[in-house]
Structure formats: structure tokens, C-alpha cells
Amino acid sequence: MSTDLRRILVLLVAASTALATLPWLASDFMLSLALTCLLYVGLAVSWSMFSGATNYLSLATSAFFGIGAYVTAWGFESLPYAVVVPLGGLVAAAFAALVGAAVLHLRGAYFAVLTFGLGELVRHAITYAEKTYAKTVGRVIADPPESIDVYLTVLLLAFLAVAVCATVRASRFGLALAGIGADEERAQTLGVNTRRTKILAFALAAFFAGALGAAMAVRWTYIEPASVFNPFIGFQTVLIAMIGGAQTLIGPIASAVIFSVMTEMLRLQFPYAYLITLGVLLILLVLYLPGGMASLFRRAWKPNA
Amino acid sequence: MREPLISARGVTVRFGGLIAVNGVDLDVHPGELVGVIGPNGAGKTTFFHALSGVLAPTEGRLLVAGEDLTGRAANEFANHGVARTFQTPRVFRDMSAGDNVRFGLAFAGRKRRHARDAFDNPAAILELLGLGNAAGVPAGGLTPARQRLLEIGMALATRPRVLLLDEVAAGLTHAEVDATAQLIRRVRDELGLAVIWIEHAVRVLMNYVERVAVLHQGEKIADGDPRKVAKDPAVVEAYLGEELPA
Numbered sequence: 245m246s247t248d249l250r251r252i253l254v255l256l257v258a259a260s261t262a263l264a265t266l267p268w269l270a271s272d273f274m275l276s277l278a279l280t281c282l283l284y285v286g287l288a289v290s291w292s293m294f295s296g297a298t299n300y301l302s303l304a305t306s307a308f309f310g311i312g313a314y315v316t317a318w319g320f321e322s323l324p325y326a327v328v329v330p331l332g333g334l335v336a337a338a339f340a341a342l343v344g345a346a347v348l349h350l351r352g353a354y355f356a357v358l359t360f361g362l363g364e365l366v367r368h369a370i371t372y373a374e375k376t377y378a379k380t381v382g383r384v385i386a387d388p389p390e391s392i393d394v395y396l397t398v399l400l401l402a403f404l405a406v407a408v409c410a411t412v413r414a415s416r417f418g419l420a421l422a423g424i425g426a427d428e429e430r431a432q433t434l435g436v437n438t439r440r441t442k443i444l445a446f447a448l449a450a451f452f453a454g455a456l457g458a459a460m461a462v463r464w465t466y467i468e469p470a471s472v473f474n475p476f477i478g479f480q481t482v483l484i485a486m487i488g489g490a491q492t493l494i495g496p497i498a499s500a501v502i503f504s505v506m507t508e509m510l511r512l513q514f515p516y517a518y519l520i521t522l523g524v525l526l527i528l529l530v531l532y533l534p535g536g537m538a539s540l541f542r543r544a545w546k547p548n549a
Numbered sequence: 550m551r552e553p554l555i556s557a558r559g560v561t562v563r564f565g566g567l568i569a570v571n572g573v574d575l576d577v578h579p580g581e582l583v584g585v586i587g588p589n590g591a592g593k594t595t596f597f598h599a600l601s602g603v604l605a606p607t608e609g610r611l612l613v614a615g616e617d618l619t620g621r622a623a624n625e626f627a628n629h630g631v632a633r634t635f636q637t638p639r640v641f642r643d644m645s646a647g648d649n650v651r652f653g654l655a656f657a658g659r660k661r662r663h664a665r666d667a668f669d670n671p672a673a674i675l676e677l678l679g680l681g682n683a684a685g686v687p688a689g690g691l692t693p694a695r696q697r698l699l700e701i702g703m704a705l706a707t708r709p710r711v712l713l714l715d716e717v718a719a720g721l722t723h724a725e726v727d728a729t730a731q732l733i734r735r736v737r738d739e740l741g742l743a744v745i746w747i748e749h750a751v752r753v754l755m756n757y758v759e760r761v762a763v764l765h766q767g768e769k770i771a772d773g774d775p776r777k778v779a780k781d782p783a784v785v786e787a788y789l790g791e792e793l794p795a
Contacts, residue, residue: 416655423652426641433601435627435657435707 249414252493253407260403267392279395281504283456286402287477288485288496290452293409294445295482296490297421298428300348301356306478307363308336308450312457313464313472314370317383320462325389329397329458336454339366341447348442351428360475367473374469382468389462397459405452410493412445421445453481487529489536499537552615553578554743555600555631555711560609562595569595571767572609577711577743582734584754584775585747587764588787593747594636596764597715600745601633602626613711627657632709636716636747638696642689646680646699647671649688653706661708674702678732694721698729705736712737714746718753730757751788755779763787 266278295302312332319328347358374380412418420441423431432438488499510518553576562570570592577583587593598604602623610619613629640649650671668674675681678698697717718726737744748754755775763771765787771778778784
């Protein structure tokens, strides 16, 4: 293990341990805000691990998140929370591997549109199945876990997402992903099994989105396809990661915290002002800072680079 | 006769109605340096795409050291020791020159660790190519000529037994071409590689290879000693107007 990676992991453990004390120190409002931050840290970092490195723009986060949420909806009565959450991740990852095997030869806009369509497909499939077989449009989660448990679970998932992403970035697997992002065919002629690498990374990212969906589902008490397959979750994840700098580790983390806090602060007073801000920022960043906010700092650190 | 390291048998590549490569046979043995020439649009690069697994042939077979790899992915070809360069350098521009070489060592080169250890570290490979001082420089910042050399380095890092060179001499000065050719021969001799070298500029190539194959409109029209091939009427006609060195 490189010293860089070890330093990142030590820092990460320290930060997570500190954050784990929050339920006993902070108000309910602060805790809920921290929960949103951690949710988007987990989503944006895991999204970047695949899409940031490979330049395959995936809009499937909503689909994976919703699948995870539905695993909770279906399994929560009979299974403990601690089982439902990883199960949600595994189901989403299996789904991603299956779909990835079929569509990961597509690039650019085709891949983006297809992954977006995937979310809609799953949403309608579940709506149909629920109406036809379960005769219901939504499900009530009875006896949800304590909000402290939800918080600690999401914290653990966010921690794992960042730790896994940092480890991947330092590994041969991460190098293969970066090679695919730079020039996929060239990477392949140098011996990278591009197909397997892409499917694995896509499934790994889906695991975290699914597990986070499963963990967060209990917060809603009433689960229906329209709310858990909300495409907004996917878009927000992509925007956060890109605004932060999807090629970096710290970019999506910082950006997730900043935008989650901004959302909470602005949403109540000006429901649309925050969306406008996000939109304007994205336009400015694409125009002037395609590497995201993180590239700003890197430029400041290395003026000659 | 020894078994060829790479063998194309009746390789045909079609794009819709267009036949880019038409039933080409080519066997190259260990230690051979074979030139492939042909006018523009003769199908040289398409043939290379087939030889390196980048493009599956529509018909025909491809054997590497006797193993049939027809239809397998390019990474399988790399893992079996087929390395190539691209006509337009396709280095990883944001990575340093050293990391570009490290990339090949980390993937196909790692799978082929058993092959030999003559060039088992990026520094040795860069040194060989005269790029020793560029190890830390982003590959995108190198001159096109040096990017071409780096392409060779990336290919060598995969520990190949077959080296496919696509117009590595394009845009080089006469002295640079000479140095590159010496380098290619040296590597071939040291590692016993089978080398196939495409060049559009016939004159350049004829001086350095011991055998040359000529492609014309997708078909192989000649294959043999460069001096004899240059006098072949079919070749002369294909290169209508272009003077060939005797």
C-alpha cells in the first residue's frame, strides 16, 4: 500500500469516527443535514469511481438507488435492517453487471441516454408488477429503525465508498479505468480486459447506490416507484460529481457537502433558487473549469502545472 | 521450417460493400523483420487492425505461435505477445511518459512476466529509446516524433514476441529514421521478435527490411526480397509513377 493511500485511509477513519459521535452532539436538524451530505458523498464518490475515471456518463444512479429502496420495501418485514442494506447493494450490483454486459460497448450520448432509460424502465416495471401482483401502488414501512441507526449506516456506507474509491484509484484496476477513460482501444491493445473492467466498476458503483437506496428507504415510511426512482437523485449525483471534479477524490466529497447544505438552506425559503444556482454553476464550470472545482485547487498548488 | 510467430491465413476485412483487405496470407517467423508497403488505401492499417485484434476479420484465421486467436479481443492478442503502435500516436496524453510505459508493464507485460526480463522497468525502456530525460514529462507535451518513439516503448512494455509498427518513421528526419531502424533491429535481435513494419514511404523501408510484402487494393501482390519485389511488374504498376529504389 502506498503512503499516499495509507494517509488518505487514516484521515478517513479519523473523520468517520468524529462524525459517528454526531448523533449524541447535534440537533435533529443538523443530523438530518449530515445524513443528506453523507448520502450524496457516497453517491457522488461511487459515481465518479466509474464515470469520472472512464468518461462513461452513467445516469443510472436513480435506477440503482430505487432498486435498493425496493429491496428494503420488500424485505424489511422479514429481514433485519443490517441485512437489507447490503442486500439492496448486491441486487443493484447484479443488475448493473447484467445490464453493463449488454450496453457497455456503447459510448458517449448513447450510453448516457440508455442508462437514463434504464431508470424509467425499472420504475415502470416495478409499478406494473406491484399493481398486477401485489395490488398496491406503494408500500408502508412499519416500525422503521431509529434515525441514529440510519445515520450510522449511511455514514458507514459513505466511508466505505470513499475508502474503496481511494483504494481503486491507487490500484491496477484504477489504472485500467483511467486508461479506458483516456483511450479505450489503446488500453485494450496494451492488455487491459476493457469489457471485464468496465462491468466490474459499473457494478461496484451500483452496489453503493443500491445500498444507500436501501438504507435511506426507511426514512420515507411510504415507498412508491415515483419517489424512489426519482431521476433527480441521479442528476444531482452527476452534477455534484462534475462540479466537484469527477476525476478527483476530494472534489465530489467537498461538492456533495456544499450542495447538500445549500439545498437544505435554500429549499425552504426559495424552492427554485437552489436549482438555478446549481444550473448556473454547472454552465460556468463546463465553460471555464471543465476539471471541476478540484482543478482550481490543484492549479493553486502547482502554479506551473 | 520453424513455426511462424504470427500467421494470417486468407484474412479478409469488409466494411459493408467495401473490401479493405482481401484474402491476405502472411507468415512471420521469430527474428524476421518484414516490411509492408502499399499505396494509400491499400489496406495496410486495416490489415494491422486485424493482426492486433482491434478489428475482427470478416473471413480468414489469425494464429499467434500456432494458437488460433481469430475473433478474440485485442487484449487477448496483447496477452499472447502481439504489440503494436498506431500511425497517429495514441499515447495517454495526461500521463507521464514513464507512466505510459508502466501501463503496458502493468497489464499485458505482467501477464507475460515469464517471457523475459530484458526490459522489465520503464527506465530501461525509455533509456533504450533515448527518452530517458522525458520520464516525468506528460506524454501529450512531447514532440510528435518523440511520441512515436514512446509508442514503441509502450509496445515493448507488453513484453511482445510480435511487434507491429505502423508508420513509425513518418515525419522523422533521415537521421532519425536511421536511428529508429537501428533500434528496431537491435530490439529484434536481442529479443528474437517477429517485426512487421508498415511504411507509406517505400524508399525508407526498403533499406532496412530483409523481406517486404506489397498490398494493393487489399490484396497481397508481392512478398519477398526487397530488390526483387521492387522490380516486380505488378508492384511497379501499383506504384504507377512512383520511382522505386533498385
